[in-house]
Every structure is written in structure tokens, then in C-alpha cells.
Amino acid sequence: MADRPAERLQSLTGMRDVLWPESARRRELVDRFVGTASAAGYREVVPPLLEDLRVFLRVGEATDVVTKEMYEFTDRDGTRVALRPELTAGVVRAFVQHRPLTPWKVFYTGSNFRHERPQKGRYRSFDQVGIEAIGSDDADLDVEVIALAWRFFEDIGLTEVQLLLNTLGEHDDRARYTEAVRGHLGAHRDSLSEAARTTLERNPLRVLDSRRPEDRAAVATAPTIAEFLSPAASQHFARVKEGLEALGIPYTIDERLVRGLDYYRRTTFEFAAMALDAAQNAIGGGGRYDGLAESMGGKPTDGIGFALGVDRMLLAADAESVFEAPEAHxxxxxxxxxxxxxxxxxxxxxxxxxxxxxxxxxxxxxxxxxxxxxxxxxxxxxxxxxxxxxxxxxxxxxxxxxxxxxxxxxxxxxxxxxxxxxxxxxx
RNA sequence: GUGGCCGUAGCUCAGUCCGGUUAGAGCGCCAGGUUGUGGCCCUGGAGGUCGGGGGUUCAAGUCCCCUCGGUCACCCCA
Missing domain, CATH: 3.40.50.800 (Anticodon-binding domain)
Structure with missing residues (x-):
């Protein structure tokens, strides 16, 4: 056999190596987050990277994250497993499994995997930091969680961040609202894009944040959640807004903010980096997920949390020229x-x-x-x-x-x- | 999954349209100038499967086909 140079191997599509000094920035960012969360009484949880596929199916069988983007395979013993596409599901599974004292306030840092086409700020392997607070439906907890993310952005020097806030109501509110949206968009079906028509079938709310121009007219006239909120949900939302105002945290109500995962109820929020002109300008998001624990076999338990994208925060920091890499020392x-x-x-x-x-x-x-x-x-x-x-x-x-x-x-x-x-x- | 653009030195790129001797620059790296002193400067040097494969041609970095990768946007999301 003739000697032939071996093929030069490289990382997989959408996966990359983070070398110094960029690695030092990431390390610093994560360390700062750990400090911020710890100082608010959150303790670290380290869930596994690989879970029973069913853990993630509970996240929402109608979401792209679960249906199209998961790295799933059959393990050697025949178990259907998946690399985690996000961290909340695993954390809630851990909560159900270990039954810790509530409220269970935890933070995490780690990688997630989604098989998507990579682009700026989006990779198939990506890191998040986040917190979850499970076992209380106190609106002040919503405020604490949001405030903690806000504090963290300030800490790393990000100033051009917009907090988008919405509520999806209680389970029943959301269900009635979903039907109303389905009805409305169904009536305007002819004007919708083909993609929106498909989405309408399985998840009508998702059409609301379509970026396609054709959909804009129908979406603009769609009913808003406000009229479907139960008194309890309205009151909860009012207290969240009141709390944010008391803490001096500016927010923008965005009634189209639905978020990608099906488990959200009541408060939902997203942080948009205004300094990023890229399409991927959401640097983090979260919300309440009352009902998720129940779907995993636990008792009905409220929870709220957020996840922040490490890469996107660093891109936003680049755009604002803050949080530069520390020098070698x-x-x-x-x-x-x-x-x-x-x-x-x-x-x-x-x-x-x-x-x-x-x-x-x-x-x-x-x-x-x-x-x-x-x-x-x-x-x-x-x-x-x-x-x-x-x-x-x-x-x-x-x-x-x-x-x-x-x-x-x-x-x-x-x-x-x-x-x-x-x-x-x-x- | 769909579409646009792009792959030339470690990095950023010129050269590709109109094929033609040993493929260039800046930065970085190495060495010397300074036989024991870094940064600045000067001089020299190393470093390239021109992403890969196939084709056309006397001749391919340059033209054609395929393929891999990157990037941006859509979709979706952190």
C-alpha cells in the first residue's frame, strides 16, 4: 500500500472549538453568572447530558426543537435516548425524581444540542446558563428570576438589552386563546404563507411571531391574550409588572411573545440584544411552566426559570464593545x-x-x-x-x-x- | 430542510472576469543585527495538497461538473 497522508479530521458541522483567549471570556462569563445566582440563594444542579427521550417529548411534541432538531438515538439496550436540546426538562425531571424541599432554587451551566442549520449565534452545540425556581407560584418569584437575569446583564456590562414580557394565562386561558387564534387565522388562511398554514395546524400560537411579510396582516388583527385572561392570571401578571416597576426594571409588553416551547404558562419573557443586528438577537428567555412536573409523573408543581445563551451574550458584548477578553497574566x-x-x-x-x-x-x-x-x-x-x-x-x-x-x-x-x-x- | 455568497500561508486578504515562466502582501512565527536582556526598529528565513475529486486544455489557483466545508438569510430558537 502506498503511503498516503491521512485525511485531516475536523469538527462536525455546527460544532466548534473555543480557543484562548475566547475561552477565557466564556469562563469569566460563566463564573460571574455562578456568582450572581449563588448570591441569590440558587444552588447548582448538574443534570446529565443524555436523557430518556420521553423527558424531552414532554417539552412539547408540537415544537420544532423536539420534532426536528433533536439528537436522538437508540441506546445499546434499546432505550430511546436523546442529547438534551435544553435544560429545563432535565431539571424538572430531577425535581420530580428527588423531591427536594421547595422552593427548589437551582442554577446550571452547560451544553445543549440541536440539529439545526448553523448561522451567526446559533450552533448545534451551544452553551447556556440558567436558573429554575420550582414549587412556588408567588409573582414575586417571577420578579426575582427576571431581576436576576437583568442584574447579570448589568454585571457583564450589557446595556442595550430589551426585556419583552407577556403572559399566556392559565392552562385553560391559553387553550381558549389558542382556539380563538386558530379561528381567526383560519379565516385568513388564504393570505397566510404556506409555512404559516402548516404551523397553524399543529401550533397556532407560533404563527403569531412569524417574520414573513405575508402573515403580517392576519397576525396584526389577531385577538390578544388580554381578553382571555382569568382574573387570577390577570392579577398574577399585574403583580409581576408592579414588581418590575418597583425594582426599576424596564419592560416592553409583547403580546406576540409566545416562545418556542409548549410548556410555558402565565409569565413569559425574552431578552433581546438591541446591539445585535443579526437575526438571532434573543440572548435569553424563559417563563413559568406550571404543569411540566405533573407531565413527568410528579405532583402538580409551579416553576419558573430562564436560560441565557452564552454565545449570544458574548456576541452582544462584542457589539457593545464590553466584556473584553482578559489579558494573559x-x-x-x-x-x-x-x-x-x-x-x-x-x-x-x-x-x-x-x-x-x-x-x-x-x-x-x-x-x-x-x-x-x-x-x-x-x-x-x-x-x-x-x-x-x-x-x-x-x-x-x-x-x-x-x-x-x-x-x-x-x-x-x-x-x-x-x-x-x-x-x-x-x- | 430551502436559498444567496465564499473557500489561496497560522490569521486577514490580493491574484480567478480575459487560463501561460519558481502563487504574492500585511500581520504573526523563527533567526540575526545586540557572543546575558523582551517590547520599537532593520535584515533575512521558514511556512501553501490554491478545500477535495473528476473533466476540458499543450498548459488550470483561474474554465466545467460533482463533492465537502464555511457564512448569511428563511424556518426555528439561546
Whole structure:
């Protein structure tokens, strides 16, 4: 067989690698979210990536997410399973399974999978951060959940975010409203786009947020949810709005806001990044899902939560020129001109003392090592030459951006055994 | 799933319309200038299956077909 170079393998469509420094931004974003959620009493839950297919079917059999976009397959033992397309279903399943004390306030971070055609801000594997609060129908909880997302956007510096708010009413309200919409759109069937006519069959409410121009007229004259709300649902919604106003969180009522998953009841909301001109400008969304726990075999339990898209928040941050990638940083970079043993030992010693340190392998000339030191973002170069080695010393040189005297280089000899203390002091 | 646009060095791109000697630039990388001192500057260098396959031709990065990938929009959604 002739030698032929192996095919260069690459990531799957819609899946990508996140390399530094972008990875550092993501890490920072997720860490900040964990801080925000924890500080409000939410505790982490880590559901599995793979679930019994039925967990997700409960999310809504009429939704594209479930019917067309799921990575599902039959496991070796014949079980029908799926990679999670979102996190709420798994979290509610966990709630039903473990019966924790309520209200169960949890946060999560992790990847989801949807087999869609990728585009800007939409990948087949995408990360979300989110929270769920299960076991209370207090409207103030709706307010807390929304406020927490709002706080988080402020924390990472996003300012051009619009909160879109709506209510879908109680289960029965939603059902009656759905029928009314079906009736109305059915009467205007001829003017609807073909896609809308298909959608109308299985999920009339979804037609309401169609972007197609042909559908606009019929949608504009469609009945609104307001007239179908029960007194209880109206009151709940009023309290949510009142709470948001009290906290100074601006919102826009959007009666067309239906959201893609079938389980939503009462409060629904979405966060739109106004700085993004891309089609995918929703950076997060959520709502109440009273009834979901019941559908998974649990007792009827109210819940509310949101999920925020990590990629889209970062795109929005780019558009607003905020939340930039942190620069590389190290306390010290060890430059060894004596063969490498000193670098090996000093680097190890510094790290053990809690001082961040790196060095160059296959070290090359001093110049090349100094360049590497500069690139590493290190505050100091710890230089070991034959002189220093013989004297039991090292040279500590202050590098760019850490020098007190602008432009002037500063360096001094330090006894080897004083190096750790010296660097700790300079930090 | 449907449609438009695009694949040339690690990155950003020129060259493709009108086929023609060793395929270029900037940035980055490496080395030297500075035999123990980074950044700035100067000089030099390495680095390319021109996405892949097939076809037309004396000759293909350039033309044709297929295919893979990317991107944007629709759909849908974070």
C-alpha cells in the first residue's frame, strides 16, 4: 500500500472549538453568572447530558426543537435516548425524581444540542446558563428570576438589552386563546404563507411571531391574550409588572411573545440584544411552566426559570464593545541560561508557593526566552545565568506594563532563597 | 430542510472576469543585527495538497461538473 497522508479530521458541522483567549471570556462569563445566582440563594444542579427521550417529548411534541432538531438515538439496550436540546426538562425531571424541599432554587451551566442549520449565534452545540425556581407560584418569584437575569446583564456590562414580557394565562386561558387564534387565522388562511398554514395546524400560537411579510396582516388583527385572561392570571401578571416597576426594571409588553416551547404558562419573557443586528438577537428567555412536573409523573408543581445563551451574550458584548477578553497574566517567567535544571526547579518552587509561573521548553537563546516571557504576560522575568547560579542568586527583571519607570528597564539581583518572598511582596 | 455568497500561508486578504515562466502582501512565527536582556526598529528565513475529486486544455489557483466545508438569510430558537 502506498503511503498516503491521512485525511485531516475536523469538527462536525455546527460544532466548534473555543480557543484562548475566547475561552477565557466564556469562563469569566460563566463564573460571574455562578456568582450572581449563588448570591441569590440558587444552588447548582448538574443534570446529565443524555436523557430518556420521553423527558424531552414532554417539552412539547408540537415544537420544532423536539420534532426536528433533536439528537436522538437508540441506546445499546434499546432505550430511546436523546442529547438534551435544553435544560429545563432535565431539571424538572430531577425535581420530580428527588423531591427536594421547595422552593427548589437551582442554577446550571452547560451544553445543549440541536440539529439545526448553523448561522451567526446559533450552533448545534451551544452553551447556556440558567436558573429554575420550582414549587412556588408567588409573582414575586417571577420578579426575582427576571431581576436576576437583568442584574447579570448589568454585571457583564450589557446595556442595550430589551426585556419583552407577556403572559399566556392559565392552562385553560391559553387553550381558549389558542382556539380563538386558530379561528381567526383560519379565516385568513388564504393570505397566510404556506409555512404559516402548516404551523397553524399543529401550533397556532407560533404563527403569531412569524417574520414573513405575508402573515403580517392576519397576525396584526389577531385577538390578544388580554381578553382571555382569568382574573387570577390577570392579577398574577399585574403583580409581576408592579414588581418590575418597583425594582426599576424596564419592560416592553409583547403580546406576540409566545416562545418556542409548549410548556410555558402565565409569565413569559425574552431578552433581546438591541446591539445585535443579526437575526438571532434573543440572548435569553424563559417563563413559568406550571404543569411540566405533573407531565413527568410528579405532583402538580409551579416553576419558573430562564436560560441565557452564552454565545449570544458574548456576541452582544462584542457589539457593545464590553466584556473584553482578559489579558494573559503570570507573576513570573523563568529564563534559564544554564541548561534548564534551574528553570525546572525554580518554576516548581514558585508554583508551590502560589506564585504563577511559566518557562520555555527547548529554550533556545536568551532573546527567544525573553520574547516568550514578554508574550506570556508575566510581570517579572526571573533570569538565571552562570553568574547567578554561581552566586546562589537570580536576576528579577520587571517587564512591560509592570515597570514603575516608564520605558526604563528595572532589574535587581535577589538571593535565590529570597525569591519567593520578593515576588510575593511585589505582587 | 430551502436559498444567496465564499473557500489561496497560522490569521486577514490580493491574484480567478480575459487560463501561460519558481502563487504574492500585511500581520504573526523563527533567526540575526545586540557572543546575558523582551517590547520599537532593520535584515533575512521558514511556512501553501490554491478545500477535495473528476473533466476540458499543450498548459488550470483561474474554465466545467460533482463533492465537502464555511457564512448569511428563511424556518426555528439561546
Amino acid at each position: 503570570l507573576d513570573a517567567f523563568v529564563v534559564d541560561l544554564t541548561g534548564g535544571a534551574a528553570a525546572r526547579d525554580i518554576t516548581h518552587e514558585l508554583r508551590a508557593a502560589g506564585i504563577s509561573a511559566d518557562r520555555r521548553f527547548d529554550p533556545g537563546s536568551m532573546k527567544s526566552q525573553m520574547k516568550a516571557a514578554d508574550r506570556s504576560g508575566a510581570g517579572h522575568a526571573v533570569i538565571v545565568g552562570e553568574d547567578e547560579l554561581a552566586a546562589g542568586e537570580v536576576t528579577v527583571r520587571v517587564l512591560r506594563g509592570h515597570s514603575d519607570t516608564a520605558g526604563e528597564s528595572v532589574q535587581e539581583r535577589v538571593r535565590r532563597q529570597d525569591l519567593v518572598a520578593h515576588l510575593q511582596q511585589r505582587r
